[in-house]
Amino acid sequence: MFSDCVKKNGNSASGARLELFLQELSSFGQMCIGQGEGLSVTRGLTPELQEWLQGKKLATAQYIRKLLDHTMAKRAAEEPLEATYTSPASKKARVQDVQDEDAPSHVENGHANGNGTARAEDDVDDENDDRDAPATSTRQHAPDxxxxxxxxxxxxxxxxxxxxxxxxxxxxxxxxxxxxxxxxxxxxxxxxxxxxxxxxxxxxxxxxxxxxxxxxxxxxxxxxxxxxxxxxxxxVVDPRFTPDEVKALDKRKEACWDLWGRKYTPGFVGMNNIKANDYLNVVVQALSHVQPLRNFFMLEDLSSRPQVAQRFSILVRKIWNPKAFKCHVSPHELIQEISLRSGKKFSLTQQADPVEFMSWFLNNLHLSIGGSKTKSKSSLIQKIFQGSLRVESQTISARADASDRLRFEDAEIKAQTSPFMILTLDLPPAPLFQDDAEKNIIPQVPLTTILQKYNGISAQERTNMRMRYSLLHTLPPYLVMHIKRFQPNKFLGSQRNPTIVTFNPRALDMSPYVEPNPALHPPGEPLIYDLIANITYEGVKVRDDSVEGEAERKVWKAQVKEGGDSQQWWEMQDLFVEKVSAELLSTKESYIMVWERRKTAKKAKAT
The missing domain is CATH 3.30.40.10 (Zinc/RING finger domain, C3HC4 (zinc finger))
Structure with missing residues (x-):
């Protein structure tokens, strides 16, 4: 078939003329094959070959491949193909994962097919393909x-x-x-x-x-x-923000929509509870609304920092992403790294205490962004949350006198200054015995009452020890308070105190609980803090195989405030997000509170 068409065009079927014709036809076939099956292409050929192909009306990749196979099979065996022609890589040498550089194409003992691999002529040549495959792979050119x-x-x-x-x-x-x-x-x-x-x-x-x-x-x-x-x-892979965009986050009021048409507000999105990681979700939600912390992890390049800092940064940026595909995010990537670094103390399969996790997480973030283990205020984490606390302790010692009466001996009072990032507040003990009418009454206590622990006057009794606490100037920009609800119990493991803490989310004056220091703070000047995040606990009764027939499942929720001058609050429990009234915040069992120091106090005095 091929020799007949060559003779009709005045070409000899042997010698240099045939060699040139075969090279041109081979190049044309590879071009057709590279551009797809059934695509007719005749541009760039000699008039002689164009005339023949147009007469056949079969200038397609499929036809050219068959024509080449038929021609090469009839080629004289004493003339090796490798000596004259080049062809694509063998079918065992495909594209490798190399840099995006244009490499020359190599073919041995095969013909190119549509996906850039080589097809052996017969079963015998398969072994040669495996043995003679080139060491370096090729990368196809990008299409037009x-x-x-x-x-x-x-x-x-x-x-x-x-x-x-x-x-x-x-x-x-x-x-x-x-x-x-x-x-x-x-x-x-x-x-x-x-x-x-x-x-x-x-x-x-x-x-x-x-x-x-x-x-x-x-x-x-x-x-x-x-x-x-x-x-x-x-x-969506890696949201990035400019400083101006970050500055405008707290002023943004318009809502966004995901691919399913669901409405959401950036910064107030649900977080997936994979199994039992809601304790982590509420902490991340609260920390993502601490403005200087949020801005740092949204703008700084942390590519050289440990993975825990990088993954927290990505998660914060996804929470505030206005162009998200979904109206919720998943902390899976972050919690996997946390589980690894904590020795599986905090994982997605077992519940944990949010306070313990928050303490561990803040300390690890502090070290991850270059903080020191010994130097105070050596990272942004400590500059935001760390304060100083004076602790006075006195040993309680007693002995019997000559008349067998108990006498307490005066002991030396020791004072030391300790840093803190989380203030622990003790609840008054819940009543043990209640009648039928009192069972429906939940005890309450004001926040200012349990803050008296740090006024420097009230003493706390401990085992063989009397303790007294007072806060020192200057207080940190953000105060984290932990309301201690769970007490160890040798029968139940831990016992919960259901006392409700009442508070005003605005204008908490911390000056009565701070030791005066005129050099750092003017006497009588208030220290006003506003609540920005509140983590609450809720016990849900579930049936189990215990003797009592039911157990209490822990449910954690995060209540966060919109930024700027807005007084709107949002409540988030895993994937559920809804607005909540500020007046209803103190009706829940608060567990962790994040308070922000008001920046307008000094300006008000100046005016």
Missing amino acids: ERYSDLYLDTISRKNIDFDFEKLCSVTLSNINVYACLVCGKYFSGRGAKTPAYFHALELGHHVYINMATKKVYVLPEGYEVKSKSLGDIKI
Whole structure:
């Protein structure tokens, strides 16, 4: 067939003329194959070959491949193909995960097919392909600019969820992880013999994004896609903010909508409770509304810091992202790192105390951003939350005198100054015996009453010790208070005190509880704090196999205030987010409070 068509065009079937004709036809066949099956292309050929191909009306990739196979099979065996022609890589040497550099194409003992691999001529040549495969792989060129958006219509933004830990779903590797933008799964690598490559071949999912560089590639071809239409996906992977955008977060009033048309407010979004990590959710929600802490983790480059700081930074930015695909986020990536660093003390499968976790988390963030273990106020964490406390202690000693009467001996009072980041407030003991009418009455105590512990006058009795506490100037910009509700019990493990703490969320004056120091604070000047976050506890009765037939399940909720001059409060329990009235805050069992020092106190005095 081929010799007849050559003779009709005046060409000899042997010698240099045939060699030139075969080279041109081979190049044309590779070009057709690279651009797709069934695509007719005749530009760039000699008039002689164009005339013959147009006469056949079969200038397609499929026909050219068959023509080349038939011609090469008839070629004289004494003339090796490698001596004259070059061809694509063998079928065992596919695209590797290398840098995006244009490399020359190599082919040995095979013919190119549509996906950039090589097809052996017969079964005998398979062994030669495996032995002679080139050491360096090739990367296909990106298609023409007009076709650069190929496969982008297969992207499913509703299947994408970048909140989970970046681990390959096949090998569990965290190195060079790519996310499939069609199904949302994670795979490692994008070269030949990698999970991402095989996933593209098996399921036809072609578009992947590198989770570290945010570059998008088409597999198995391996070229990068630089379409601007992918910008929204890159924002969801790793939201970034400018200083002006961060400054405007507290002033933003308009709501946003996710891909499902659900309305949400940036900063007040639900957080997924994977199993029992609601204790972590409420702490993250509260800390993400501490303005200087939030701004630091949204703007600073923490790429060289430990993973706990990096993952908390990403989570905070996702909470405040106005262009999110979903109206909630998941702390899965952060809690996996926390579980690893804490020796599984804090995990997503077991409940924990939010106060213990908050203390551990703040100290680890302090060290992660360069804080010192010995030097005070050496990081932003300590500058925000750390204060000083004077503790006076006196040993209680007693003996019997000659008349067998008990006499207490005076002991030396020892004083020391200790730093703190969380103030613990003790509740008065709940009544042990109640009649039927009193069982429906929940005891209450004002916040100012339990703060008397730190006035420097009231003494606290401990085992063989009398303690007295007083706060020192200057108080930190943010005060974290812990209302101690759980007491150890050798029968029940721990016993909860249900006393309600009543308070006004605005204008808490802390000056009566601070030791006077005219050099640091004018006498009589108030220290006003406003509540910005309140973590509450709620016990829910559930049936179990115990003797009593039911147990109490811990439910944690976070109540946070909108920034700026707004007095609107939001209550968040896992994925449930709703507005709440400020007057109802003190009706819940408060456990952790975050108070912000009012910045207008000095200005009011100056005026």
